[in-house]
Amino acid sequence: MRKFSVLDGLVVPLDRANVDTDAIIPKQFLKSIKRAGFGPNLFDEWRYLDHGEPGKSNHDRPLNPDFVLNQPRYQGASVLLTRDNFGCGSSREHAPWALEDYGVLAIIAPSFADIFYNNCFKNGILPIVLDAAVVDRLFRECEANEGYALTVDLDKQTVTTPTGESIRFDVDAGRKHRLLNGLDDIGLTLLQADKIKAYEERRKQEAPWLFSGSQQ
Amino acid sequence: MALFRMPGETLFKKLWDAHVVHVEPDGTTLLYIDRHLVHEVTSPQAFEGLKLAHRTPRRADAAIAVPDHNVPTTDRSQGIADPVSRLQVETLDANCAEFGITEFKMDDIRQGIVHVIGPEEGLTLPGMTVVCGDSHTSTHGAFGALAFGIGTSEVEHVLATQCLWQKPSKTMLVKVEGQLGHGVTAKDIALAVIGEIGTAGGTGYALEFGGSAIRALTMEGRMTLCNMAIEAGARAGMVAVDQATIDYVEGRPYAPKGDAWDQAVAWWNTLHSDADAEFDRVVELDAAKIEPQVTWGTSPEMVATIGGCVPNPADASSEVKRHDWTRALEYMGLQAGTPIAEIPVDKVFIGSCTNSRIEDLREAASVAKGRKVAPNVKLAMVVPGSGLVKQQAEAEGLDRIFIEAGFEWREPGCSMCLAMNADRLEPGERCASTSNRNFEGRQGQGGRTHLVSPAMAAAAACAGHFVDVRKE
Incomplete structure (x- = not known):
């Protein structure tokens, strides 16, 4: 997994609450058996004026000029600024895959849906929870200043504005460590293999029916 | 001591x-x-x-x-x-x-x-x-x-x-006491809870549903309720084990048998919150006050009762909500103040992991029996949750009731809940759906979803618009 340390990124403001993972990546693209290539279809139904399908070229599709991601001043953005409950709905990890493939590496919102929040960390994306009033202010600053960029420092747990104001955010220590170092969760878990085995042995005595298996 | x-x-x-x-x-x-x-x-x-x-x-x-x-x-x-x-x-x-x-x-x-x-x-x-x-x-x-x-x-x-x-979740007890009215189901409880706490109300929590109204639900009803916990933002929803749980499990192909069954039941009987357990949050609802629910917007929390009206964004509690409601009404093609019961439907979908079990199909069939799908409804479909549910429904003659009423009787799958297969809404089509999400585009790009119970969906199919199933 890609390491995350310091990101100096252009901000794109998506001024909607409850953005669900169906909106982030519509269902037809979930038919892919690959992990990459979802970026061009990020927010497909909002971003394009026609209907997208897997395998269809996106280059000549009509763009929705009103959608914020299509505005010239936000091209190349890597920080997504948004509202409450971002990533609600379906557990599809295709949502962070699409964001990452597009180039979004940090998301700032007053709150996130649990499964999406968790999925971000598995894909090198840092979701940052800031106070709703602070997010409101960042929206105003971003919309008023073309080229508005923020510096996200995971190690220091700060978001720094262009005026030098530093805003602190919380992140779970374990998740921070893994994201800073790009560590593979499975590798870390397998270090506990003895404990997993001991648990299974004990549990087989206590609750043998849990080990009778799905193979009849 | x-x-x-x-x-x-x-x-x-x-x-x-x-x-x-x-x-x-x-x-x-x-x-x-x-x-x-x-x-x-x-x-x-x-x-x-x-x-x-x-x-x-x-x-x-x-x-x-x-x-x-x-x-x-x-x-x-x-x-x-x-x-x-x-x-x-x-x-x-x-x-x-x-x-x-x-x-x-x-x-x-x-x-x-x-x-x-x-x-x-x-x-x-x-x-x-x-x-x-x-x-x-x-x-x-x-x-x-x-x-x-x-x-x-x-x-x-x-x-x-x-x-x-x-990491351990916080805990929330959703306590529903009293008796549900005739025609009011687990789906209506689920939507009423989401209407009460919001789609992010359960974020970070594991929800436990308790109280006499929950105890009175069948396992199918409890599954419908727990299914929708995620629509309240909670990753997990749960109901304590009781005799209904054990009766449902007994004899299932992969359930334990013999001594293992007795050993399992002894443990399962301890799986309830203790009387003096403390929860991080408690939400209480009066079952008798819950009415049939219909969502009007693009988030499950945008919900009204069948006797209610499409709300006015001017009445929203915050600027962000006002913006969301306005956008939702525009997407849904609805005017503030329209009575819910006057909204016509183009399609009806009875199915999904929320409401495709035998009890759901029985409820829908009891409403559809001897009636016809309204002429303005282009498609009304019933998609059983599994091959075995389909078989059971056919053994009970439910398929005949649906087919004679003009519903399509389909093979099992997720179907139009998320429209990954060929079953979907066309842009602008309005659907009474027993599924779980009314998000923009969920049932097909531009499609408009109203979440309801199976009985309410069947009633809407026959009336051609939403209707109070209690008056049917």
């Missing part, structure tokens, strides 16, 4: 404690997973990751797989027409064959929606930790299990290690 007595434990804590493998100093816990449900959409990249790292499943016997999202609900004798969908289902078949995972394939009578077949086969049992790469895994909490949805990276993690890293 003890001067202090520890408060009682919540069901969540009992389930959690029984599955702890290891705890890090910061409280992050390695939790053991008893049952892993697998479907075709969120597993291919997990199997690929496993193979790239030269790993194999730790316990293939703890996993069970079924294709459900992409499968056609019409004639299956020709297989899947869409080559991309077909490849995804074939990839599941190949991965299960390679790793020795039991799969109920498309032509198996046991095939169906993953959250229907788990309980139906006794693969979901009380006291288990159950995960699946699907947010509606919360359904299985109806059995006094700790069940939650995970992403594909975690699917791979469970395959490789049979564990997940978790």
Whole structure:
């Protein structure tokens, strides 16, 4: 997994609450058996004026000029600024895959849906929870200043504005460590293999029916 | 003599404690997973990751797989027409064959929606930790299990290690006391709860549903309720084990038998929150006051009663909400102040992991019996949750009731809940749906979804618009 340390990124403001993972990546693209290539279809139904399908070229599709991601001043953005409950709905990890493939590496919102929040960390994306009033202010600053960029420092747990104001955010220590170092969760878990085995042995005595298996 | 007595434990804590493998100093816990449900959409990249790292499943016997999202609900004798969908289902078949995972394939009578077949086969049992790469895994909490949805990276993690890293959730008791009115169902409780606490109200919590109205629900009703916990933002919803739970499980193909059954039941009977357990939050609802619910917007919290009207954004409690409501009304093509009962429907969908079980079909059939689908309704379809639900419904003659009324009677799968197969809404079409999400585009780009109970959906199909099922 890609390491995350310091990101100096252009901000794109998506001024909607409850953005669900169906909106982030519509269902037809979930038919892919690959992990990459979802970026061009990020927010497909909002971003394009026609209907997208897997395998269809996106280059000549009509763009929705009103959608914020299509505005010239936000091209190349890597920080997504948004509202409450971002990533609600379906557990599809295709949502962070699409964001990452597009180039979004940090998301700032007053709150996130649990499964999406968790999925971000598995894909090198840092979701940052800031106070709703602070997010409101960042929206105003971003919309008023073309080229508005923020510096996200995971190690220091700060978001720094262009005026030098530093805003602190919380992140779970374990998740921070893994994201800073790009560590593979499975590798870390397998270090506990003895404990997993001991648990299974004990549990087989206590609750043998849990080990009778799905193979009849 | 003890001067202090520890408060009682919540069901969540009992389930959690029984599955702890290891705890890090910061409280992050390695939790053991008893049952892993697998479907075709969120597993291919997990199997690929496993193979790239030269790993194999730790316990293939703890996993069970079924294709459900992409499968056609019409004639299956020709297989899947869409080559991309077909490849995804074939990839599941190949991965299960390679790793020795039991799969109920498309032509198996046991095939169906993953959250229907788990309980139906006794693969979901009380006291288990159950995960699946699907947010509606919360359904299985109806059995006094700790069940939650995970992403594909975690699917791979469970395959490789049979564990997940978790931090304990906060706990919320949703207490519903009293008796539900005639024609009011578990779906209406679920939507009323979401209307009360909001779609993010349960974020960070495990919900336990309790109270006399919950105890009175059948297992099907409890599954509907727990299924919708995720629409309130909670990864897990649960109901304590009682005799109804045990009666449902007994005799299921994968349920324990003989001595193991007795041993299991002895433990399962402890799976309830103690009387003096403390929750981080308690929400109380009066069952008698819950009316049939209909969503009017693009989030499940945008919900009204059948006697109500489409709200006015000017009445929203905040600027952000006002903006959301305005946008939702525009997308839904609705005017503020329109009575819900005057909204006409173009299509009706009865199905999904929320409402496709036998009891749901019985409720819908009892409303549709002897009536006809209204002429303005282009399509009314019933999609049973599994092959066995379909078989049972046919044995009871429910299929004839639906067909004679003008409904289409389909093969099992997720179908128009998320429209990954051919079943979908066209732009602008309005649907009365028993599914779980009314998001923009969920049932097809530009489609307009109103979430309702099965009885309310059947009534809307026959009336051509929403109607109070209690007056039918």
